[in-house]
Amino acid sequence: MLSDGLKTNFSEVKWLTLKAVRNILVHEYFGINYAVILAYIQQDIPSRKQKIEIIRTSHRDD
Numbered sequence: 001m002l003s004d005g006l007k008t009n010f011s012e013v014k015w016l017t018l019k020a021v022r023n024i025l026v027h028e029y030f031g032i033n034y035a036v037i038l039a040y041i042q043q044d045i046p047s048r049k050q051k052i053e054i055i056r057t058s059h060r061d062d
Contacts, residue, residue: 006059013055 007015025032045052 002059006055009058010051010055013051 002015007013025037
């Protein structure tokens with residue numbers, strides 16, 4: 001679980017959207033468009049790697 005402080009410090013992240021996507025991945029086994037998920041992994045995550053590392057490091061200290 002991510003702390004409220006971390007979410008506040010990185011308010012530019014769309015936390016509610018991420019939570020909604022997580023819920024879809026966990027509960028909608030047959031309704032998932034894997035091509036969309038793969039495209040996100042291949043295109044969006046690498047471009048956000050630096051921000052992800054900053055958040056990961058920050059969360060480790062909580």
